Amino acid sequence: MKALLKMLFEIIRRSLPLSLRWQMVVWYTTAFTVLLLFTGALFYQYLEYRLEASIDTDLQLRAQQIAAEVVLLNGMVNLPGVTGNQIGFSTLPQHSASKPADVNYGELVRLLDAQGHMIAETPAFHALAVPTTSITQPLAGTPWQGTIKTPAGQEVRVTSRMLTDNGKTVALLQVGESLEPLHSLLHQLVAALLFVGLLVLGVCAAGSYWLAAYSFAPIQRLSETARKINAGDLHQRVPVPVIRDEVQFLALTFNEMLDSLEQAFVRQRRFVADASHELRTPVAVIRNTAGVALLEPPQLDETVTALQDIRSETERLTLLLTDLLTLSRGDEGQARFEHEIVQFDQLVETVVATTEVLAAEHAIHLSTQISHPVRVLGDEARLIQVVMNLLDNAIRYTNSGGQVWVTLEQRSEAVALSVRDTGIGIAPEHVPHIFERFYRADSTRRWSEGSGSGLGLSIVEWIVRSHGGSIVVESQVGCGSCFTVYLPSVSA
Numbered sequence: 474m475k476a477l478l479k480m481l482f483e484i485i486r487r488s489l490p491l492s493l494r495w496q497m498v499v500w501y502t503t504a505f506t507v508l509l510l511f512t513g514a515l516f517y518q519y520l521e522y523r524l525e526a527s528i529d530t531d532l533q534l535r536a537q538q539i540a541a542e543v544v545l546l547n548g549m550v551n552l553p554g555v556t557g558n559q560i561g562f563s564t565l566p567q568h569s570a571s572k573p574a575d576v577n578y579g580e581l582v583r584l585l586d587a588q589g590h591m592i593a594e595t596p597a598f599h600a601l602a603v604p605t606t607s608i609t610q611p612l613a614g615t616p617w618q619g620t621i622k623t624p625a626g627q628e629v630r631v632t633s634r635m636l637t638d639n640g641k642t643v644a645l646l647q648v649g650e651s652l653e654p655l656h657s658l659l660h661q662l663v664a665a666l667l668f669v670g671l672l673v674l675g676v677c678a679a680g681s682y683w684l685a686a687y688s689f690a691p692i693q694r695l696s697e698t699a700r701k702i703n704a705g706d707l708h709q710r711v712p713v714p715v716i717r718d719e720v721q722f723l724a725l726t727f728n729e730m731l732d733s734l735e736q737a738f739v740r741q742r743r744f745v746a747d748a749s750h751e752l753r754t755p756v757a758v759i760r761n762t763a764g765v766a767l768l769e770p771p772q773l774d775e776t777v778t779a780l781q782d783i784r785s786e787t788e789r790l791t792l793l794l795t796d797l798l799t800l801s802r803g804d805e806g807q808a809r810f811e812h813e814i815v816q817f818d819q820l821v822e823t824v825v826a827t828t829e830v831l832a833a834e835h836a837i838h839l840s841t842q843i844s845h846p847v848r849v850l851g852d853e854a855r856l857i858q859v860v861m862n863l864l865d866n867a868i869r870y871t872n873s874g875g876q877v878w879v880t881l882e883q884r885s886e887a888v889a890l891s892v893r894d895t896g897i898g899i900a901p902e903h904v905p906h907i908f909e910r911f912y913r914a915d916s917t918r919r920w921s922e923g924s925g926s927g928l929g930l931s932i933v934e935w936i937v938r939s940h941g942g943s944i945v946v947e948s949q950v951g952c953g954s955c956f957t958v959y960l961p962s963v964s965a
């Protein structure tokens with residue numbers, strides 16, 4: 474039922490493409506019309522019923538009055554008092570030929586004897602075609618009451634009752650009253666109700682239009698301000714109304730959305746600027762190297778060295794471009810992540826084994842403490858990238874003769890992987906920024922030999938977050954750093 478109503482509303486809304494303001498007017502006015510029609514109909518029915526009941530009471534009183542004036546003489550019905558009061562009330566032979574009077578004017582009375590033969594009637598009653606049950610029923614002992622229609626279509630209410638003398642039926646009295654005055658009164662009432670109803674509906678439509686205009690004015694203002702805000706000036710905000718209502722909530726939500734949009738926009742702009750800056754340096758190096766090699770006269774040794782330099786720069790450039798691509802795919806939500814059970818302990822061991830050579834080259838001692846078995850749910854290739862980047866940093870930022878520890882343990886709710894080193898450490902002011910793209914604690918080492926691009930930890934943080942985990946860093950300048958990755962563990 475609810476779904477049906479919803480569908481009906483939707484169809485009406487689609488077929489009537491009105492503004493919200495006019496929609497409110499239409500709905501309110503329709504609701505009021507239905508309400509007015511319903512209450513009007515109820516009121517009319519009740520009034521008609523009450524008025525008809527009062528006519529029945531009147532008729533019975535009138536019948537009682539007339540009955541009190543009927544006199545019984547030698548078993549014959551006599552009407553001295555009645556004939557005195559009733560204009561034209563006479564026996565049949567006297568008025569049968571005369572034209573019947575209008576039922577709306579003149580009394581409607583008829584007297585019949587115990588056999589149902591007419592004794593007397595008023596001229597107006599003569600026009601009525603009274604059903605035989607109105608005679609037979611009271612003669613059988615039950616009073617009769619009913620509504621009769623005249624040939625002219627007028628309705629008359631008639632009551633029929635017997636007159637008794639010592640328990641014996643002596644006559645039958647029928648009294649009627651035209652319902653025309655009642656009907657014309659009711660018609661006047663309907664006209665008045667319609668007039669008042671239309672007036673109320675007009676006021677209601679105007680009122681709901683005004684109310685809708687008043688309520689939607691703040692939204693109108695809000696959308697006008699919002700329209701003025703474009704991508705260029707995202708620092709603008711919509712005015713927040715003082716009254717705590719839905720519009721205030723909407724304005725606040727809108728401003729919050731603008732905040733995050735602005736932040737994202739600034740981040741994106743900085744990312745593009747940083748990326749172009751990072752790319753410009755190696756390209757310049759390659760160009761210069763090639764330029765030097767092409768100087769006359771060409772020397773084989775110098776050409777070979779230049780080509781080697783160009784190759785190593787290109788390799789670094791490729792790495793940088795791969796990282797950039799990874800991050801931009803992550804931003805766009807295009808990166809696909811596998812969701813498979815990964816033997817994390819084995820994975821960490823393998824990565825450590827591959828970096829042992831690099832550690833040895835830098836005379837760094839690498840030791841592990843890995844619990845077995847440790848499993849996580851995720852993407853194996855991405856998790857390798859996490860461990861690789863952390864180990865690469867630990868080795869890169871630790872001086873020769875230093876130490877790196879890799880610890881993997883299964884805690885109650887998470888898997889914890891720590892990479893700790895005795896390296897140069899990170900100053901407290903840099904710690905909050907190291908996960909930002911292109912951020913390097915030592916900004917002087919931009920694109921110098923041995924330095925990275927500053928994207929490694931951004932990628933680590935993105936992969937860990939995508940796995941539902943977190944990363945924590947503790948560091949002290951000159952003592953070393955410890956990066957701990959927490960990943961949700963897989964229930965056995």
Ligand SMILES: Nc1ncnc2c1ncn2[C@@H]1O[C@H](COP(=O)(O)OP(=O)(O)OP(=O)(O)O)[C@@H](O)[C@H]1O
Pocket residue numbers: 862866867870894896897898899907912913914915924925926927928929930931954
């Ligand atoms: N173990 C560590 N010890 C000291 N400093 C670190 C360590 N790990 C990261 N840092 C600091 O954080 C910065 C950001 O690290 P990140 O891995 O993102 O970039 P990167 O190592 O410079 O370049 P790459 O993109 O090649 O990884 C580093 O430049 C470095 O200053």
Ligand SMILES: [Mg+2]
Pocket residue numbers: 862865866925929930
């Ligand atoms: Mg790094």
